[in-house]
Amino acid sequence: MIELFSWPTPNGHKVHIMLEELALPYKVTPVNIGEGEQFKPEFLAINPNHRIPAIVDDDGPGGQKLCLFESGAILIYLAEKAGRLIPTEPAARYICLQWLMFQMAGVGPMFGQANHFANYAPEKIPYAIDRYRNEARRLLRVLEKRLGETKHLAGRDYSIADIATFPWVRAAAAGGHLDLNETQAVKNWMEGIDARPAVERGLAVLADRRREGPMSDQQRDILFGATQNAVR
Numbered sequence: 001m002i003e004l005f006s007w008p009t010p011n012g013h014k015v016h017i018m019l020e021e022l023a024l025p026y027k028v029t030p031v032n033i034g035e036g037e038q039f040k041p042e043f044l045a046i047n048p049n050h051r052i053p054a055i056v057d058d059d060g061p062g063g064q065k066l067c068l069f070e071s072g073a074i075l076i077y078l079a080e081k082a083g084r085l086i087p088t089e090p091a092a093r094y095i096c097l098q099w100l101m102f103q104m105a106g107v108g109p110m111f112g113q114a115n116h117f118a119n120y121a122p123e124k125i126p127y128a129i130d131r132y133r134n135e136a137r138r139l140l141r142v143l144e145k146r147l148g149e150t151k152h153l154a155g156r157d158y159s160i161a162d163i164a165t166f167p168w169v170r171a172a173a174a175g176g177h178l179d180l181n182e183t184q185a186v187k188n189w190m191e192g193i194d195a196r197p198a199v200e201r202g203l204a205v206l207a208d209r210r211r212e213g214p215m216s217d218q219q220r221d222i223l224f225g226a227t228q229n230a231v232r
């Protein structure tokens with residue numbers, strides 16, 4: 001059995017969707033990152049970087065228990081475990097990993113910073129807001145070019161590259177950082193993924209735990225302040 005440690009954020013959604021796509025049995029342990037549960041010693045033992053998602057698979061390689069963090073590594077692991085959603089032909093596999101890395105190193109961090117400086121930074125810093133919004137828009141144009149040429153990011157078939165990227169584009173569009181009406185190929189690709197039953201189920205995982213609304217001072221301290229930056 002796989003134990004999933006997660007919270008309903010874009011990085012969490014990647015793994016929720018993947019587990020639903022693969023129909024692997026799993027149990028979810030919520031890690032409420034707004035209340036600081038990511039700093040509990042039992043979670044730090046699984047992920048010393050105190051970020052969701054993480055998994056513990058009792059039946060890892062060689063039948064041994066495997067603890068894994070970093071959503072990209074988890075997606076590769078689950079795809080290889082199930083033999084699905086990653087191409088097997090070597091060149092196609094590297095192209096898939098290329099677009100997965102593009103998400104992990106580009107789309108995720110840059111969209112995240114765009115959201116942070118627009119919505120959470122205590123001061124409005126025009127340089128930072130413009131810098132990350134422009135970078136998010138540039139990355140969206142790279143996605144648009146690719147998806148104008150191929151049905152999915154890795155090529156013809158849906159893969160872990162799409163699963164990793166979809167939740168971030170979804171969140172950026174919902175937050176008003178990106179306008180998908182300007183990128184028709186990305187919009188069509190998003191609609192196709194959104195319509196998948198496993199995606200609907202994945203997005204529903206822990207959805208009832210999330211509370212919208214302004215962040216409290218305590219949450220701000222946990223996510224961006226002294227609690228976040230404490231030496232552990």
Ligand SMILES: N[C@@H](CCC(=O)N[C@@H](CS)C(=O)NCC(=O)O)C(=O)O
Pocket residue numbers: 009010011012033038050051052053069070071072222223228
């Ligand atoms: N590179 C990591 C990033 C994970 C990440 O940033 N997770 C956020 C939620 S989306 C988190 O756990 N934040 C808790 C915190 O900042 O303390 C991954 O892809 O797994």
